[in-house]
Amino acid sequence: MNLLYWSLGFFLSIPYSVHADSPKEAPEIEPCTVRSPHSGSFFDLNGLHIPDPSTVKSKNARDYSWNATGWDMGYNFTMNFCGGIVERLEDFGGVEGIDKQLWRNVSAYYRQGGKVYSIGQQNMQPVIRGRKMVLNYTDGSPCPELRKRADVADNLTPREIIDGDDDDKENEDEDKDGDKDEDEADRPKSSTRRKTTIISMLCERDPLMPQLTLSFVASPDECTYVFEARTSAACASIQKSTQTLSPSGVFGVILMIAIIVYVVGGCVYSRMVLNQRGWRQLPNYSLWAGIFGFFKDVVIILTSSCARFMPSRRGYSQVNGGIGGMGSSRSGRDSEAENRLIDELNEEWDD
Template identity: 60%
Template sequence: MRLLYHSLAIYLSLTSQAEAASGKKESKEVEHKPCTITSPSSGAFFDLTSLQLPNPKDSKAKHPREHSWNATGHDLGYNFTINVCGPVIEPIEDVVGVDKALWRNVSAYYKQDGKIYSLGQQNSNLTMRGRKLVLNYTDGSPCDPAGSKRAHSVQDLMARDLNDNDMEKRKVKGDDDDEDEDDKKSSKKKPSSTERRKSVIISMLCDKDPLAPQLALSFVGTHDECSYFFEGRSNAACATANTSSGGSLNPGGVFGVIVIIAILVYLVGGCVYNRAVLHQRGWQQVPNYNLWASIFGFFRDIFIILTSSCARFLPSRRGYSRVNGGIGGLGSRRGRGDSDAENRLIDELNEEWED
């Protein structure tokens, strides 16, 4: 018995480890699938692939969409063009501050004074901020440091501090030191390689209204015209069942499982009731046996009728066939002679039996 218990324990431990490993593989596959994510806190699954607009040239739809998603900039004086988890489908050129090889990967942009400014490159990795589903685009066009009053004030203060420091150092040091200070000052004025670039943050919210559009994209605000915030409402942003992994079931599979369980409960429960309470045996234990037998008999009769009607169209059999003669024919005479011989034989057997 101890050997049996040890073997069962080892078997259960191995199966649990296998299930854990398979669960880890499935979670990794879900994380790596583009434009999908599973919430680490609630386990809810989100899939935004239906909001990704493909290129009309590559689309298999009968009437593909020819424009990306749009959002109104309101007081900014320009509007935005955005695609979800993919580059915009409009052909764009001469993007400010972006290499030509990266123009086709721009996922959000706006036009101002005839120039195109990128808000970020393509990104298919979704992020969960608590319960919020977030999509982020980065590495857009360079930010304008003089885009706000705050930037101007900061630059003025920095310039004043530099001038004051230079004057004090020049009073203390000689002419030779002035050249070194000029070199340092010029080096500070050189643009740094880590310049800020425009970016986008889109907060996706669930909208279960059946009459709502596929995606309602709204502009929320911006900081120094460098970081832009949007809000997107769509039915695709609602939590759904994960149908990408093999272990999960879609709604049709769940319905099928429920139907199978209901049938098993009906059969097993009915058989137990008929056997234990009604004391039925044999086929009578099946619940509603007479009903199912009549239905089976009905389909059996239909099958016989169909097969018999179809048999008329089959070719007739070849070979000997019995011919029934008329009243005065040979067949009638043979039949009458056979009956007379049988009667005589019966009479003889009766007489012998009586003797």
């Protein structure tokens, strides 16, 4: 019998077909995650995201973003990770220098003088800088006008040349005046830079520490803001692969593999060790044969029970025999003859 060979061929063809049909591909990187090109470590910052309370079904949903104290800046900072802030900026009068349709994309801001200033739009792509992980927010509110070194130089009083040559002095003054006019003409009246935020993500493995410790570090020119965030989300973790099968599908695959191993292993053992042939090569053949016989008997019993309800020719002959009372009289004579025969046999037995 070729059952053993067919089973072995089917079992050995499974790994080959899987690898041939589905080539190995690198897993896709989800938003707000990054893999280090140096060490290969995987980082996921989605755990720091605070969702919009209107989209959360929980009654105790958090309705405020992460906060950081500004210390000597005179104001505090509010931000979120992997998404816009939770607060509604419309209630504060909007954001300075940002279009209204982009207010929901603001990921960091501060309030000063009754106005709201954005320090960066949302960014879902962390960056690895050496051994550091950095998250940048850009395209915030316009930066204030910056004083340039040329302005400071203009305020300095020029020294006189002590050589008695007044003509050279006048020519030099004219040249300076001409250069000054050209510089003022070329100098932009307002800055085009926008506020940005740099967040350095540091790994914190202490289980007693809060989920996130956000600290303001510096702002050198009121246009760039540097923060430090200590959190366990910044520690290397294992990337969760996308599951293509449902739990029932995974269970079905495991069950199928177990059945194949059971059948193939049992057939090999029965054939090589017990020298069985035919259907007796199957493992526990007597058990499966008994189960099959049990179901066979059940089917026979059910079919015989149902056959009783089927119409038969006997009922049809009784109906015909009962016409005119002939059937009833004949059955009565037969019963009397049987009774007499029984009585005679009893008398002979007594004698």
